[in-house]
């Protein structure tokens with residue numbers, strides 16, 4: 241079988257490409273720019289843009305498994321091309337599909353529901369990789385400046401999101417399932433900082449910003465207003481499901497979900 245991985249250069253996609261190759265699968269990896277993609281030599285790298293279905297016509301030969309992202313374009317908005325993509329997948333004879341859900345529903349999920357393809361929805365809470373946003377100020381100053389409403393997050397390791405996707409693409413029995421994915425603990429910002437501090441062997445200070453200071457900071461860093469309000473809302477009114485630990489990763493992959501301490505150990509050089 242050949243698995244077409246979209247978002248192959250992304251946070252989850254890179255992990256998925258590696259895990260499928262390790263499992264002995266043939267992987268075709270989609271990117272808009274193969275010249276900078278830095279994908280493993282074992283992957284067949286193909287060029288295509290999910291917002292422009294015509295560019296995808298050459299990529300389907302022999303594809304039986306498909307991993308889809310649901311966003312594209314410079315603004316990262318939900319894909320409008322779901323029906324064209326799903327039509328091509330159906331014609332190609334794709335049998336298993338996983339979809340990495342975004343914040344907003346897209347035409348991808350709608351098109352799959354309207355099709356005869358069985359598909360598996362992956363709905364992660366916060367990625368552990370979001371902690372990379374803290375790396376520069378910890379590395380350079382030993383400080384994190386943040387507006388912290390005390391939110392606890394059951395962040396999930398991106399390798400575990402990929403592991404669930406790989407399982408659903410390789411094995412039968414996952415079509416029609418919607419998997420909400422979390423890590424094994426719900427951690428507050430001080431919890432995360434103490435894990436990072438213990439791993440790098442240096443103190444990390446939390447400097448608490450007010451809501452308005454946080455808005456100004458994000459504006460100065462160039463974040464769009466919509467994202468800024470989303471980030472503030474996440475702290476003042478966090479969705480309850482973001483802090484509830486679920487057993488899904490272990491149930492699907494038969495391996496315990498990776499901890500944040502593991503994630504930090506793997507990325508410690510970025511915080512030192």
Ligand SMILES: NC(=O)c1ccc[n+]([C@@H]2O[C@H](COP(=O)([O-])OP(=O)(O)OC[C@H]3O[C@@H](n4cnc5c(N)ncnc54)[C@H](OP(=O)(O)O)[C@@H]3O)[C@@H](O)[C@H]2O)c1
Pocket residue numbers: 246247248249250251252253270271272273277288289290291309310311312313340341342343344363364365366367370
């Ligand atoms: N971060 C979180 O905490 C979190 C939590 C839950 C869900 N999510 C969702 O997870 C998804 C991944 O988010 P991320 O921020 O981590 O993204 P990311 O991994 O940085 O994803 C970027 C990937 O998308 C590909 N891509 C973008 N536009 C494309 C297009 N038009 N055609 C083909 N490929 C395109 C890029 O490929 P090339 O550049 O190589 O073409 C790259 O592989 C999003 O839907 C997000 O909403 C994120």
